[in-house]
Amino acid sequence: SAVISQKPSRDICQRGTSLTIQCQVDSQVTMMFWYRQQPGQSLTLIATANQGSEATYESGFVIDKFPISRPNLTFSTLTVSNMSPEDSSIYLCSVAWARETQYFGPGTRLLVL
Amino acid sequence: AQKITQTQPGMFVQEKEAVTLDCTYDTSDPSYGLFWYKQPSSGEMIFLIYQGSYDQQNATEGRYSLNFQKARKSANLVISASQLGDSAMYFCAMREAGGNTGNQFYFGTGTSLTVIP
Numbered sequence: 001s002a003v004i005s006q007k008p009s010r011d012i013c014q015r016g017t018s019l020t021i022q023c024q025v026d027s028q029v030t031m032m033f034w035y036r037q038q039p040g041q042s043l044t045l046i047a048t049a050n051q052g053s054e055a056t057y058e059s060g061f062v063i064d065k066f067p068i069s070r071p072n073l074t075f076s077t078l079t080v081s082n083m084s085p086e087d088s089s090i091y092l093c094s095v096a097w098a099r100e101t102q103y104f105g106p107g108t109r110l111l112v113l
Numbered sequence: 114a115q116k117i118t119q120t121q122p123g124m125f126v127q128e129k130e131a132v133t134l135d136c137t138y139d140t141s142d143p144s145y146g147l148f149w150y151k152q153p154s155s156g157e158m159i160f161l162i163y164q165g166s167y168d169q170q171n172a173t174e175g176r177y178s179l180n181f182q183k184a185r186k187s188a189n190l191v192i193s194a195s196q197l198g199d200s201a202m203y204f205c206a207m208r209e210a211g212g213n214t215g216n217q218f219y220f221g222t223g224t225s226l227t228v229i230p
Contacts, residue, residue: 037156042223043204102148105157107156
């Protein structure tokens, strides 16, 4: 496995603003993913963060709303843009080596007022 | 159709007793992986156990075991000797080997487990 950290761990934001969440891994990983978990719900995959190229988004998620960067094999960011209260969720990054187990970061709890 | 179904929204178990959390899955892919994660109130997702579709034996990890019944497409999690710290949400997940989505996981809706002292 790996040690995965996320910043910030939680935040309270005003609607219309943007928040960038960072995910740092202590070793190089093949795959990095971003998930959203709305209150009381299961996890929904937002996108796969691709190193050196544009992220691959799942249905219902677009780059303008959730821009993602992955400049190297240990780091990725997710931005939640033009936030509304509906964006209040836990955002989790996960990592995997090839098609193996995904390991998750501690999550970022976001509340949008 | 749901890829992963967890039919127990909430479960209670007495401390030191065993508990089984149900999970059924749906796939036509002959190669797949099944996972269980624990999510305490802190929000992090903790990997517990993995079962590959071709594994002959049920996976075990300490107090966790996976009761894999391939013909019934079920992958129930058994927690033995429950502890108060086991109180959390538990998610079953599946990864299919095929498809063009890389390593996409499908998650169930989760089961909330409460361990009673």
